Amino acid sequence: MSTNTNHHQRLILASSSPRRQELIQTLGLPYIIRVSDADETVEEKITPAQLVELLSLRKASMVREMLEAEEKHGIIIGSDTVVVYHNEVLGKPADEQDAFRMLQALQGNTHQVYSGIACIDAATGKQAVSHSVTDVKMKPMTDSQILRYIATGEPKDKAGSYAIQGIGATIVHAIEGDYFTVVGLPLSLLSDLLLQFDIEVL
Template sequence: MRIVLASASERRKDLLQIICNNFDIIVSNFDESCIMYNGDVKSYVMDLSKGKAMNVCNSLKNSAIVIGCDTLVFFENSILGKPKTKEEAYHMLKKLSGNIHKVYSGITVIDSNTGHSISDYVCTKVQFSHLTDDQIEKYIDSGDPMDKAGSYGIQGQAGVFVEKIDGCYYNVVGLPLNKLYYMLKRIGVNL
């Protein structure tokens, strides 16, 4: 069965290659702003992943298993998305400095042939060390935080900011492989 990753993320592509060596990528053009955050971060992130997967699923002419995913950083009852400016990245990293935050990923797997879908989520706690302004500014100058939820990527230079994690490392990168593997099995895909 054809597998389609509904994502433009290079990180998700690289992670999916760990468990699946043959898949296609079709970038979802789902409008995330149509999903309103109602205070339930778990439902919100699953709804985003389902929207992305459904958007791609509806564009297919042949049957496939479609994987949608969305990852966000949650701290002090706020969602920290991708920063729009360097100043926003600075403020996010300053908030995370010396604190524990949560990274949520919602995953949806859809069989386009049957319409059967499964949505689930993963949450990982991440503890940052105390960061100096110099560390934060140097990291922002690298350009790395600008396309990442919470303004950091654990798999890159910001890995040194992470004191410890409680949960799935791959979730923090952007695609929780253990959860995805067993969701694919449940829908009938044996990798």
């Protein structure tokens, strides 16, 4: 059995999301967290796929700029997730009313979740960017069920106003695609991208 010499190559997760931090641990590679306060506004009209790739790259690039010279080693990982329904991008809700509007639209219907990943070699600046998309079918819900879900506080900072890995799991009927795309860090895609930097997860 050959030992992988690249396992000392650390990952730098450019995210404050507890969900992404939990997921990055599952890869079994050394990692650190560096939070980017990247501006997530995008003026130009672009597709959801382009949007999540652009924002993932922006987050990772900002962290690379923040790193001190002696810290510039490892692969920086930026990720961004959006919910799309009828060509409308649903980000994090502005308030409870906004969350209600989103959940009312999504209930009983199928929507798409896009997650982008950008990997940047901190030392060289080499980049690899991609995204994945998953279909999510929501259960039909009454207004009172939606309000009870909002009252849990879970929808507050989630794209599309729900979390599939929380109590939001009870309002999802089915998914077609990668579950981790919906959570916000598609691990299968990430492992493919890391291969471009000679990092083998398995």
